[in-house]
Amino acid sequence: MRILLVEDDQLIAIPLAKALSSQHYVVDLASDGLRGWELAESFSYDLILLDVLLPQLDGISFCQRLRSQGNQTLILLLTAQDSSTHKIKGLDAGADDYVAKPFDLPELLARIRALLRRGGSVLPPLLTWGNLHLNPSTCEVTCETQPLRLTPKEYSLLELLLRNPQRIYSLSALIDHLWSLETPPVEETIRSHVKGLRHKIKLAGVKGDPIETVYGIGYRLRKAEELILPDLKSFDSQTFAAQIEASVDEIWRDIRDQLSQRATVIEQASLALQTNQLSQALRSLAEQNAHKLSGSLGMFGSGEGSRLAQKIEGLLELGVQSDQIQPFCQLVEALRQELHVLDTKQPPALLADDAEDDSQEHSFSSEDSDHTATLKADKQTALRAQSLQDLERALEFAKREARSFCLAILKLDHPQQKVQVRSQIINQCEALLRAHFRADDVISYWGDQTFAIGMGNTPRCVATKRLSDVLKVLLEQVVSEGAYSIDVSFSVGFAEYPPEGADLQALYRSATNNFKQTEAASGDRVLLT
Structure with a gap:
């Protein structure tokens, strides 16, 4: 989690920043209110530790300005002014809590943990994923009571994903959350940390990989239930078969919709061509979709659909002449019919190879029942x-x-x-x-x-x-x-x-x-x- 510390007294700021870092927080440090404000506007923080008496922009004005813009980042005020009047003034300005100097460091850290839990009230103190457990209070990670030895960055990465199970983090977002401004890494460093964390999790006996790679986007926490696979020998076979069938059907529905959308673009180009209204942009878009269909239809077992898409792509690339309009429209209609045929196969063959029979793809031991073999397939x-x-x-x-x-x-x-x-x-x-x-x-x-x-x-x-x-x-x-x-x-x-x-x-x-x-x-x- 990322914390902004705005404190002009370096004798307080530096030791406090080190203490926070030892608890696996990422800390950005600002020595005056104006610099702190610039950071708060530029980055997303989980908590702001804010001194009241600051040069250039005081803590009370900082709070008021932040809240006036609708920013609800948690704020913990730090001040030597330990009177009820000053506490009320700070809380009325929008602060979430107030700690007087001098403060006891362990107590301050406990107040920070409590405030962060309050800010994410739906999150339990103990973060879990399957048989993996992370305790933010003690900074311990365990699997079946056995501790995992993680580096600070591995710990922070795991905690971030566990606290935000619905969010996908790009590499740049991970840099923003897990590294301070002084030490930004290259992207390959982040991938190395993810790889190291996955390796340690696997060695510890965690059931499954909690980190899901969303290709071209980033990483997110995998749903734990996705990895709970039943034991073929003890689980009800009919229930398992129904689950597998539902999973396959869901994947095919996504694929089917994408294929249909690509064909729709080509049909729009066909209609525009018949009325002599085909624009260059639509022609180019239809050509791209025909090219994609020629590959994807072949991949899912429709050689005829792939051939039709290739012909359509070729005509669009060269430009459809007036005497080619009717044959072109017939090709488009035949392509749609081929999609209807393919749609009746739930799901179609995957990456079918014309030269080889795929019927013997799965091998099982002689003691496996035919039904179990079917489930595995x-x-x-x-x-x-x-x-x-x-x-x-x-x-x-x-x-x-x-x-x-x-x-x-x-x-x-x-x-x-x-x-x-x-x-x-x-x-x-x-x-x-x-x-x-x-x-x-x-x-x-x-x-x-x-x-x-x-x-x-x-x-x-x-x-x-x-x-x-x-x-x-x-x-x-x-x-x-x-x-x-x-x-x-x-x-x-x-x-x-x-x-x-x-x-x-x-x-x-x-x-x-x-x-x-x-x-x-x-x-x-x-x-x-």
Whole structure:
């Protein structure tokens, strides 16, 4: 939490600022009222510690001016004038509390905590997320009563997210809340803190990752209930199946609406073309939407829809001639019909590959029942659909920022191993990927011993090196199956935006082609003994 301390006596200001920092508050210091006012106008604070007798702008006038502008930031007045008259004057000016000098530091810190709790009255003193607990009074973080050793910035980041569960924080917003004006970090430093916090939370045994990356925007607290997955052996299977179906349907509804909106723009261009009123702006917008549809429809199993969108895009790019208007309108109508057909598939196939049958994607042990296998497949489909949305957002962000983006397809080449051993290898690989890659990279397990990895602002050469480093670390980890050594190899395919594809569908196909070439060459060999 961020505090503004406005105090002209440095013998009080500096020790107090250090004490506040030791309690994981971010402190900005102003030595006169005018400088404090400038900071209060420029930044958002959780609390203002304000001396009354200040040069240039006194504390009472400061309070009155702040409240007159509708600013309800909490204010705690500090003053040597310990009379009832002065206290009443300060509270009437808009202060929330009043502490007389000299003050007892532990008592002042307790008053600050109480005031902050009052300001956020809906927040309990103990902040929790699943089995993770943060106590602001003692600055302790625990998981199942076991303490987590966090750095001050990791603690502050976790507390900020726990106190504001509905808010998304951009990197710049995190800088404003967690760093003082004297020590602003670069964005990569923030990502490192997020990565470090996630790693410590995982090692502590916290169930799930409380930090959700909102690609292209920032970070927020994940809803704890999203990560509570039932035990397939003990949970009612029909209830679980209904939950999975509802999750998949929700993802598809979002996708369906986006596809329909893109088609609507093209239909508007078609109507304008028939009346000779097609503007350059609408033509360009329709062309962009046709281009996006050609990729997204192919991704969701509609090769015909992708082909129609490509034809529409080509005509719009070159300019529709008078003798092409009717065929163009027929293409647009056929595209809408294809969307209706696709809409009846709930949900459609994801990233369907024309050259391969996806029916054998999921492998299960012989002791699994058919019903349990179906539930697992449904769950994997839902997770895969979600990862596709994450990859799309990451790619769109790279496009907006004119940055590179690399997609990698990584597959374990030895599915004949026992299920338990294969699962152990996959779990180790996923843990290494998340530990070695950035927090905003997309890492998703798609089933069938296959990972999809999206890396923003990463050229192919860098992505290759990073993944190679992970495989080298995997080589050093021992995976044993009884007394036998285990022969493991992975095949990897890469595709980079923009040289190898302008959309996710094109990148996927390019990466798949490269992957098949790697697979034919027996993969990147890793022997675990």
